[in-house]
Each structure stands twice: as structure tokens, then as C-alpha cells.
Amino acid sequence: MPGAVSRRAVETPLRRIAGDFASDAIAMAGLALLCAIIAAALLAPFISPQNPYDLSQLDVMEGRLPPGSPAPHGVYWLGTDDQGRDMLSAILYGLRISLGVGVVATGFALVIGLVMGLTAASMGGRMEALIMRVVDIQLSFPAILIALILLAVLGQGTGKIVLALVTVQWAYYARTVRSAALVEQRKEYMEAARGLGLRPARIVFRHLLPNCLPPMIVVATVQVASAIALEATLSFLGLGLPITEPSLGLLIANGYQYLLSGKYWISFFPGIALVCTILSINLVADQLRDVLNPRLQR
């Protein structure tokens, strides 16, 4: 019996979540793929065959070579683009940019959404009505339309696309946080915390915030994927990142004109990298949603 008790004590929420998460093979495969992609992006300067943006290493004569062509450094496994750039290297560097933009934008949006949502939930009244009204109106328009308007207004640039992504996303977090916070506020431990005379800030940060986290984690995971997809789409349309910051979307756009002449690899492989990134994040998010949802716990 004491053995049973101590075993129970070791069963922390984190361990339970990790255990539940690991119970699905497809989700684990998604997680493994995601880890591999992140590692590849972080290590790009060390593992890619060439620095795709060091012009001295490029040779236009080597342009548009199909996958498997011999290269000075070995083999162009995924072919080259029109400027003779090794596609594998370009993709690894592109992943860095795509992931970076997605994560940074999600981070900012998360913070802004959290602050707005918690403000709405804890202040109530007019402030809440105002914030939620803006959220509602914004969410009734598709993200891509809002991002396009902003970029049409602001012009191009890395900072501007991050701003556009943040503007598109904060509303999702604000809504999620507010509804989670409203549910939490009605629970008894919140009454108890207030009854103990804790300062409001302490209540919000020590009690409300941790309990809003599970739904936020799920939303944030999904939103990183959609931020990456949206950035790629905008870059493809020529409204996203500048040519000096070639994300995966830009690489794909770059290969568009050669696609019709059968030189598929310039668009195809960056696309595969993009799909794998988004897919792996979505698989992880799907499983997280199930694991973190108390209603679905068996």
C-alpha cells in the first residue's frame, strides 16, 4: 500500500500529459519530425553544403540543375535554382526564416492577446465590451484579407510581416484567454483567493494565468503553423518578406516560372519542407488538444 501511494505521488500532471501524449504513435511521429525540422533549421549554417547567400559560392552556369547533379562540394541532392544555388542549402536557410518569423509573431501575439484577454476578463464592463467587440469584428474576417490590407498599407519588410501576423493572431488568444479566465473566475478557489485578501495582480498571475495556459498552449501551437502558412502565402504573392530574407514561400514563388517548363524541383522541395513543418505542428497540436482537454479524459 505505501508503494501504491508513492507511485501516485510521482504522477505529476506533466508526467500524465507526457504519458498520454506518447500513447499516440502518429502524434509521436509528428513530434519527432518537428524536432528534426527545428534542429535542421537551427543548425543550418553547420550542416548545409554551401552558404546559399554567399554570392562568391554561386555560379550561374550551375543554374537549374536537376536533383542529383554533381556539384563542386559533392552532389546537388535537390538540384539548384536559377542562380545556381543549392536547393538543399536554400531550404535549410529558408526553414530558419519561416520558423523564426512564425515563432516570433506567435510570441508577440500571445503576449498581447494574453494581456488583452486578462484585462477584459478581470476588468469587465466597458473595457471588456470594447475589447471583445474588436475581437469579434476582426475574427469575422479571414486572416489573409486582414494581412493583405495591412501589407498593402504598410509596404514590405520583415518587421511589417511580423506586425501583420501579430495583428491577425492576437484576437484568437484574447478570445481564448478571456473565456478560460471567465470559467476559472467562477470556480471556488478564486473565491477563496479573493476571500484571503490576495492582491488582484497576484490573483491574476498566480492563479488565473496558470489555469488559462492549457487552452493557450493548444491555440499557440495551431497558430504557429498557420502563421508559417500565412507568411509563406504572402511571400508567394510578393507581399511578404523581402528578397533578402528568402523564406520557403519566396523560394516556391521563385520556382513558379520554371515549373511550366518542367523544372519542378525549385518549387517542389521547398513546398515539401513547408508541408512537413506545418503537418508536424498540426499533428502535435491535435494530440495536445486531446491530452489537455479535461472533457475528453478517459
Next chain:
Amino acid sequence: MLAFIIRRSLQSVAVLVAMSLLVFVGVYAVGNPIDILINPQADQIEREHAIAALGLDRSLPEQYLSFVTGAAHGDLGRSFVHSTPALSLILERMPATMELALAAMVIAIVLGIPLGLWAGLKPRSIAGRAIMAGSILGFSLPTFWVGLMLIMVFSVMLGWLPSSGRGPTVDLFGVIPVSFLSLEGWRHLALPAINLALFKLALLIRLTRAGAREALLQDYVKFARAKGLTNARIIGVHVLRNILIPIVTVIGLELGSVIAFAIVTESVFAWPGMGKLLIDSIGLLDRPVIVAYLLIIVTLFIIINLVVDILYSALDPRVRVTESKG
């Protein structure tokens, strides 16, 4: 019901006015169209002529005021580039976008609801799992890249279908040019429509599946079985009628998003719709066209939301009653 519609319509007008102001201020504060539109070799007098002709010398509030009075008369300004009224420029392109969006929506509905139903009724079967896996994939594939791959496979490699344009159009009712009335038009419509449908298809599959699984657990399904109804009737009437309510709502709301997303598909397939016009106009800083496009799409959205709300209350008897009481 009438009071409800009037209240909702007033709300919609308020949103429209707010959006027009935001859009106008935003777009008219962008860059400097003078540099783009006027020949750099032009002398000072020519420049001033052009600026006056385009109304660019006036203050922003003045420009907005003239814009609003114009808009009230159906005049959203003239395109800097095409020198034609922006409104008619967009309306000319609208049938192409609408045809594409509706075709995509029809594909998504016709395939999505039955597939989602199947996956919901038999979640553990191989087909059920395959449908779900496909829908996760559908969510993860960026529309523009799928478009490129469709072109690569069906146009370049197999040579079955054209990769761009709308093909010959036939006038429906003598006024609306459409592609779907001719075989050649169908061939042009096929790839863009499939491309645009994919994401919504994935969405509808998930939605229908979740709805079906939820409905199957309800007592009224068990009671329907206890009444000795056939499976076809239970699924086709009892289950479907219940999940149709959220589905119709989402389909309505997604119609707007499909029109917005057509921007991407139109760019990939050079489909001559409003979305491609918008991208071209953004590139050329053709502000009247951008503003007109945004106002038209906002109006479209507001109308769609309104129609969905009304449809929703027509479908769900519970909502209908509370509304008529209120």
C-alpha cells in the same frame, strides 16, 4: 424576426462605415502614388496637372469626404492605372471570382459532408481513419503550393488541363459571363476550383465528423432506433438534420473566406477575378481599386453574415421561438 433583421442590418452598416474609414485612412497614407503613376520625365506642370486630376493635392479628410459622397452614388473613384471607374472594374471581375468560389464550395460540400459522415459513423474503420488523415493533410497543405503541384501534374506532366486563365465564357442570362457552360470552360475551371476547395473540404469533413459523433451519442438517436427506424432514416433525417445547423452556419461564413482566399488561387492560375486584380493593384499602388475592393468585400461579408443568421434561425426551431418571443 423583422426587428431582429433591422437591428442586425443597422449593426452591419455601422461596421461598414468604420471599415471604410479604416481602409481609407490606411490605404491613402501608403507610399506616394505620384512617384509611381506619373512619368518621372514629366515636367512640373504636367505633374501638377496629373495630381489635380487624381485629386491627390487635397487633404485626407477632403479626399475621404469626396470618396464617401461618391460611394453613396455608387462611385468609388477612378483607377489610377486603368482610368476607368474602380467599381465597374471590380464588378467586371466579380463573376469570375464568384464562379470560382461557388464551384469550390460545391466541391467541398458534395464531398465533405458524406466523407465526414462516413468518418463519424465509422471512426475506427480504415476508411474513417484514412478520411481523417486526409483532412489533417488538407489543413496542412498551403493552398498556393497545392495549386502549383496541380499545375505541375495535370498541366505540365500529363497535359490534361490548362494551367491558366478562364477559357471562353458564355453569358448566363445574357449578362453574366461564366465558364461552366462550355466544356473548355470546365477544363479551365477544374484545377482552380479543386485547389480552392481543398481547405474547406478538410474543414467540412472535420466539422461533419465531429457533429455526427456527437449526435450519435444523443438519446434521441437511441430512441429513434428503439422506434425501429431504418439506419438510413436515422442518419439521413435524425442525425443529419441536427448537424446541418452548425454546418450551414459554417458554410455560409466560409463562403466569405473562400472569396478572400480566391486571391491566392487566382494568382496561381491567372484566373481573371477580383483577387488577382487586388494583388495587381497593390503592386501598382492603385489605391481607388484597393479601397473599392475592400469595401465590396466587406459589404459582401456583412451580407453573408446577415443571411447566415437568418438562415440559422430558419433551420433551428429553438432559435426561431426565442427570437419571436424577444
Next chain:
Amino acid sequence: MSVPLLEVEGLRTHFFTKAGVVKAVDDVSFTVSKGEVLGLVGESGSGKTMIGYSIMGLIDPPGRIVSGRIVLGGRDLRALSPEALRQLRGNRIAMIFQDPMMTLNPVLRIDVQMVETILAHESLPRAAAMERSRAALVRVGIPSPDERLSAYPHQFSGGMRQRVAIAIALLNNPDLIIADEPTTALDVTIQGQILYEMQKLTRETGAAMIWVTHDLAVVAGLADRVCVMYAGRIVEEGTVADVIERPVHPYTQGLLDSVPSRTARGVRLKPIQGMAPSLADLPLGCAFRDRCGRSIDACLGAPETRMVGDLSRGRAVRCHNPLPPVAVLE
């Protein structure tokens, strides 16, 4: 004794879950004669509802009828094809559920839900089916039936909805009605009305009924015979008078002792100690052993069903150490 309408013999319905096999119904046998009302009494989770679903053929995976026979009017229901079983459901056997707020489809009109029940079993002109539906509503005491037919469920109160559900069950004049706690979710006054109506209707139509409930008081006023269930098994069976006045199983005795009664004011209630065991993890031997004041060594072995007292009265008990049939008669 006449040939029974329904004969259930050795029925076992098990659920194969991740946590183990849940023996919801475990070796259950009973009969119901024509026009008879059988009360099936047990705590929640004792498997009584699953008996109803087993007869109806409504057990869903991971549940399955493992063994046993269910014979209705000479036909073994377990041997029937799904289609033949469907034709019996809602036609020869009808079922009424616990929560009337959930059983009617919220988005279909009452007439649709009634007419489809008739048309699922016979081809009839719509107008005739409509007329029969109208008559059924009248029969269960629903005022202005024409108006009610074209209404939606949410326009009815809970009691009215349960009347509609009863009217639907009666539409095809079934031989057997399985009523699964149909009054539990209702107010006490409505409960009384519904009980009265059901009694009257079964008498009028000659339908037999299985009334599933956790409430011995309800059964006392309604049923002819009672089966008491504990942990998926029938532990005592007999006429209402016998079981309620002279219980022989310690569990039945415990149930009766934990009900406050008017006649024994001031007498201390004696609730049954402990909790009902999990059906997934039943103790060996008698499942009631740990909570029983009369348990003996023999209770470590599973008790068999034994007839007690006068054979013609159909008294049976499943206990190694039953109370003497006269225990309460002092």
C-alpha cells in the same frame, strides 16, 4: 402457467473496455407473461438498463451479448437478422427512456417523429398515420392534439414530452413495453400522473411491461412481480407483496430499510453500508458479501438461484444465507 410472452434465460451482456470486462448483465433469467407488469429494481449501475437494451438489440460496442436466450412470442431474438429485429423494435417491443428532454429529436416536429414510427413498420397513407398519431396523443391525455402535432419538442414541458414518448411507444400497439425509469426525471406530481396513465394504458391495450426503476415504492404500486438486481444479477424475484413484505435476500431487506416510511415513524433508517462494487472488478463469490450483515463462509462461492417457499408463487433468491420468508412478519 401460460406460455410467457418474453423469456430471458442466462443472459450475459458484457462491455469489453480498456479497463477490463464490465459484466453489466451476468446470467440473468426471468419471464414476463402477457399483460403482466414486471418491476426491475436496482441501484444505478446495477445493469438494469442494459437488460432493456439487450432485449431491444440496442447494445453498442464495446458491449456485446455474450450468451443467453431472449425469446419473444416463441422467436429467439438473438437469432434474428438485424432487419428482422428492426421490424420488431417500436412495433412488437417499444421502449421509453429516462430523460424526456433528450429522447425527442429537437429539430423535428412531433408529427414527423410520430408518423415515421408507424411508416417504419407498415405501409399506410400519410393521412391515416397522422390520424393514428393524433389518437395516440389523445390517449395519453395531451390536450389540443392537432396543435401539438405540428409543434417542436422544446415547446412542451418535461411531463408532456414524456407523454409524447409514451404515445410514440404505444403507436403500433406493442406486446411489450420496456419503461426505463420514465418518471425519475419528472416532478413528483407529474410522476404520479404518468404512473397512473401507464397503468391504465397497459390494462387497456393488454401490453406487458417491464418497469425499470431504482424506486421500490414506485414498483409497489404498479408491478405484479419484482426482480431485484444487484451488480448485474437478479438476487431476488417474487410477487410484489412477497418481496416487499417478506424479503428473503439481505440486499432487498437493506433496500427496504433505507426507505423512510410513513408507518414506521421514528424508526432509525438503516442504510446499506459501503458502496456497490465496480462491475469491471467484481469480487469472487457473492458480490454483496462485503456489505452484507449475514455473510457466512459459503458466500466466498458464487450463490446459485434457488426457489423458495411455495413453488407456484415463483419466488427465487440468489443467496447462501437468505432471511427466513417470515422474518418481517413478527
